[in-house]
Amino acid sequence: xxxxxxxxxxxxxxxxxxxxxxxxxxxxxxxxxxxxxxxxxxxxxxxxxxxxxxxxxxxxxxxxxxxxxxxxxxxxxxxxxxxxxxxxxxxxxxxxxxxxxxxxxxxxxxxxxxxxxxxxxxxxxxxxxxxxxxxxxxxxxxxxxxxxxxxxxxxxxxxxxxxxxxxxxxxxxxxxxxxxxxxxxxxxxxxxxxxxxxxxxxxxxxxxxxxxxxxxxxxxxxxxxxxxxxxxxxxxxxxxxxxxxxxxxxxxxxxxxxxxxxxxxxxxxxxxxxxxxxxxxxxxxxxxxxxxxxxxxxxxxxxxxxxxxxxxxxxxxxxxxxxxxxxxxxxxxxxxxxxxxxxxxxxxxxxxxxxxxxxxxxxxxxxxxxx
Amino acid sequence: xxxxxxxxxxxxxxxxxxxxxxxxxxxxxxxxxxxxxxxxxxxxxxxxxxxxxxxxxxxxxxxxxxxxxxxxxxxxxxxxxxxxxxxxxxxxxxxxxxxxxxxxxxxxxxxxxxxxxxxxxxxxxxxxxxxxxxxxxxxxxxxxxxxxxxxxxxxxxxxxxxxxxxxxxxxxxxxxxxxxxxxxxxxxxxxxxxxxxxxxxxxxxxxxxxxxxxxxxxxxxxxxxxxxxxxxxxxxxxxxxxxxxxxxxxxxxxxxxxxxxxxxxxxxxxxxxxxxxxxxxxxxxxxxxxxxxxxxxxxxxxxxxxxxxxxxxxxxxxxxxxxxxxxxxxxxxxxxxxxxxxxxxxxxxxxxxxxxxxxxxxxxxxxxxxxxxxxxxxxxxxxxxxxxxx
Numbered sequence: 001x002x003x004x005x006x007x008x009x010x011x012x013x014x015x016x017x018x019x020x021x022x023x024x025x026x027x028x029x030x031x032x033x034x035x036x037x038x039x040x041x042x043x044x045x046x047x048x049x050x051x052x053x054x055x056x057x058x059x060x061x062x063x064x065x066x067x068x069x070x071x072x073x074x075x076x077x078x079x080x081x082x083x084x085x086x087x088x089x090x091x092x093x094x095x096x097x098x099x100x101x102x103x104x105x106x107x108x109x110x111x112x113x114x115x116x117x118x119x120x121x122x123x124x125x126x127x128x129x130x131x132x133x134x135x136x137x138x139x140x141x142x143x144x145x146x147x148x149x150x151x152x153x154x155x156x157x158x159x160x161x162x163x164x165x166x167x168x169x170x171x172x173x174x175x176x177x178x179x180x181x182x183x184x185x186x187x188x189x190x191x192x193x194x195x196x197x198x199x200x201x202x203x204x205x206x207x208x209x210x211x212x213x214x215x216x217x218x219x220x221x222x223x224x225x226x227x228x229x230x231x232x233x234x235x236x237x238x239x240x241x242x243x244x245x246x247x248x249x250x251x252x253x254x255x256x257x258x259x260x261x262x263x264x265x266x267x268x269x270x271x272x273x274x275x276x277x278x279x280x281x282x283x284x285x286x287x288x289x290x291x292x293x294x295x296x297x298x299x300x301x302x303x304x305x306x307x308x309x310x311x312x313x314x315x316x317x318x319x320x321x322x323x324x325x326x327x328x329x330x331x332x333x334x335x336x337x338x339x340x341x342x343x344x345x346x347x348x349x350x351x352x353x354x355x356x357x358x359x360x361x362x363x364x365x366x367x368x369x370x371x
Numbered sequence: 372x373x374x375x376x377x378x379x380x381x382x383x384x385x386x387x388x389x390x391x392x393x394x395x396x397x398x399x400x401x402x403x404x405x406x407x408x409x410x411x412x413x414x415x416x417x418x419x420x421x422x423x424x425x426x427x428x429x430x431x432x433x434x435x436x437x438x439x440x441x442x443x444x445x446x447x448x449x450x451x452x453x454x455x456x457x458x459x460x461x462x463x464x465x466x467x468x469x470x471x472x473x474x475x476x477x478x479x480x481x482x483x484x485x486x487x488x489x490x491x492x493x494x495x496x497x498x499x500x501x502x503x504x505x506x507x508x509x510x511x512x513x514x515x516x517x518x519x520x521x522x523x524x525x526x527x528x529x530x531x532x533x534x535x536x537x538x539x540x541x542x543x544x545x546x547x548x549x550x551x552x553x554x555x556x557x558x559x560x561x562x563x564x565x566x567x568x569x570x571x572x573x574x575x576x577x578x579x580x581x582x583x584x585x586x587x588x589x590x591x592x593x594x595x596x597x598x599x600x601x602x603x604x605x606x607x608x609x610x611x612x613x614x615x616x617x618x619x620x621x622x623x624x625x626x627x628x629x630x631x632x633x634x635x636x637x638x639x640x641x642x643x644x645x646x647x648x649x650x651x652x653x654x655x656x657x658x659x660x661x662x663x664x665x666x667x668x669x670x671x672x673x674x675x676x677x678x679x680x681x682x683x684x685x686x687x688x689x690x691x692x693x694x695x696x697x698x699x700x701x702x703x704x705x706x707x708x709x710x711x712x713x714x715x716x717x718x719x720x721x722x723x724x725x726x727x728x729x730x731x732x733x734x735x736x737x738x739x740x741x742x743x744x745x746x747x748x749x750x751x752x753x754x755x756x757x758x759x760x761x
Contacts, residue, residue: 142725184715189434205711207711209715217518217709222517
């Protein structure tokens with residue numbers, strides 16, 4: 001016993017020291033658990049050799065590697081999922097492909113790493129992925145505290161709630177006392193708490209770490225409702241056993257601007273992702289798509305000529321090829337094509353454009369000028 | 372004299388220096404490695420512009436936690452959210468350890484039974500549950516056993532016990548004004564019963580004939596219970612039975628499917644290990660002990676209780692402690708079936724606040740504390756059960 005007491009004391013001592021060391025660090029003395037890729041990252045940031053002298057580390061790494069690594073979703077039909085051929089498909093995936101097209105003139109020069117909602121920011125922060133395109137909501141907290149930068153929103157969404165039609169529930173108040181399923185690690189979790197707090201409704205939250213589990217619990221009837229972004233609800237509804245037996249409540253719980261996210265601290269790569277994404281919107285506004293883009297190559301309009309890389313050197317400023325916009329349009333298409341291919345009227349989702357239409361057509365999609 | 376030898380022996384062959392040198396080198400490597408990891412981490416955090424600190428604990432959590440054991444609102448702080456998570460972890464650990472011990476000991480003894488069926492059944496149970504991954508078992512319990520149960524409206528009903536895919540609703544006690552008095556009298560009754568048992572036992576040893584200490588002590592307790600009835604004019608507590616509401620049962624005790632799944636999963640899995648430990652402990656008691664007891668004409672149950680188990684317990688305790696610790700730590704798998712304990716709350720907090728490192732440190736701290744406390748109690752118990760050498 002004496003021996004075991006000593007051992008206990010020894011461990012308690014070590015433990016105490018570790019705790020003291022770690023808690024002793026104040027906010028200006030940060031500490032983090034080791035994240036595998038740090039070594040590489042510091043190396044990257046030190047040899048920043050871009051044509052225009054800005055920090056081109058991520059871009060250089062990608063160009064050297066020959067393909068883009070995108071953090072994506074594999075459980076959200078319409079946005080990111082594995083199709084029956086074992087290939088990634090969806091709205092978010094296509095935006096990943098626009099990057100591959102712009103950089104390598106090849107939409108297949110891409111590797112998708114499926115991430116859970118909870119893993120995604122760590123994967124981005126540690127450099128495991130170059131860009132996160134995984135229906136990720138832009139919030140101040142994430143933009144600042146998580147060390148990430150959000151590029152323009154590709155999809156304006158709002159959080160909704162799905163219930164069984166035969167439950168007769170039509171608004172939030174009627175969910176008093178209900179069991180509601182949520183996926184952990186998402187803004188949905190706190191939006192739900194916020195809204196129900198506002199109305200003073202009590203509910204029982206059931207929290208899962210992936211959306212498949214939420215849907216399974218919902219289909220079995222163990223939970224009365226489940227919540228996520230409305231686009232996600234629509235996409236999931238289409239895959240339920242009996243889609244007509246479920247209703248999505250009209251009320252929206254929140255604003256959910258979804259878009260690509262990059263690491264904080266590499267402005268050049270941030271710019272590249274930003275402008276490649278905007279190129280799809282600009283292309284739609286200019287009426288350029290994958291089937292008619294060749295007609296514009298001899299256009300006299302200076303706006304179009306600059307956009308297509310026929311004049312000026314917009315691409316070079318970003319450190320990529322001048323005709324990046326043409327490559328994006330040729331391989332992936334403009335915003336409208338991407339939207340219609342994945343979510344539009346010809347798909348099982350048949351989602352209205354709504355806010356996601358161009359500003360000229362009643363939506364809020366608006367690209368700053370390419371000049 | 373020793374100095375002379377010291378001069379003639381080179382230091383790398385000096386028996387007094389070498390061990391110290393090796394320890395020094397070892398410590399240096401450990402410190403260097405630790406330094407590298409920490410500075411690397413600091414550099415990483417700095418680069419991302421993330422601040423380290425525990426101030427966030429005072430901010431409003433603004434997320435909900437189900438099955439909180441203490442009152443909790445989304446307006447409470449992160450610190451309180453963590454407390455809720457910690458209590459849920461402790462809840463599952465305590466209930467799990469109690470049930471696991473009961474089931475494990477039972478199965479362990481059953482495996483040594485002379486009854487062929489009992490022996491084989493317990494063997495089969497152990498082999499199946501011990502040799503499949505815990506996470507898979509928990510998922511099976513939740514998705515394949517509990518969720519396919521009927522809806523609330525068509526609950527399986529056994530008396531006032533209801534089972535459905537929202538868990539179970541069972542009658543439970545609710546306190547009334549007399550409950551406190553009841554508890555007090557009952558506790559006095561138990562103490563009285565123990566004293567009576569000890570007294571009669573000494574009398575029995577003195578007199579050398581049977582005094583029935585057990586019957587005496589039960590009788591004492593019974594008298595106190597009768598007294599409690601007379602004083603309070605009521606039972607110990609009201610019994611509330613579950614009734615069906617809009618979405619679920621109200622009244623009685625509700626056991627959520629998430630809690631049930633993780634609890635059943637942990638208990639069924641860990642009990643197999645306890646059972647094997649118990650079996651090993653019993654078999655390690657030398658055969659001579661059994662033979663000697665039989666020679667004295669002690670019947671089987673008495674032999675197990677007074678001769679075999681007390682000796683087996685000494686061997687059993689240390690490995691059982693480590694199984695208790697495993698159970699506690701494995702409770703973090705609850706996130707797979709949506710039961711919110713420490714890791715689940717921590718995961719949400721990490722995502723909302725971005726303070727992953729601090730939160731992971733909190734988790735390490737809490738789990739270590741729970742484990743070290745468990746070890747401490749088990750060590751005390753272990754000491755008491757060791758052979759007292761005279």
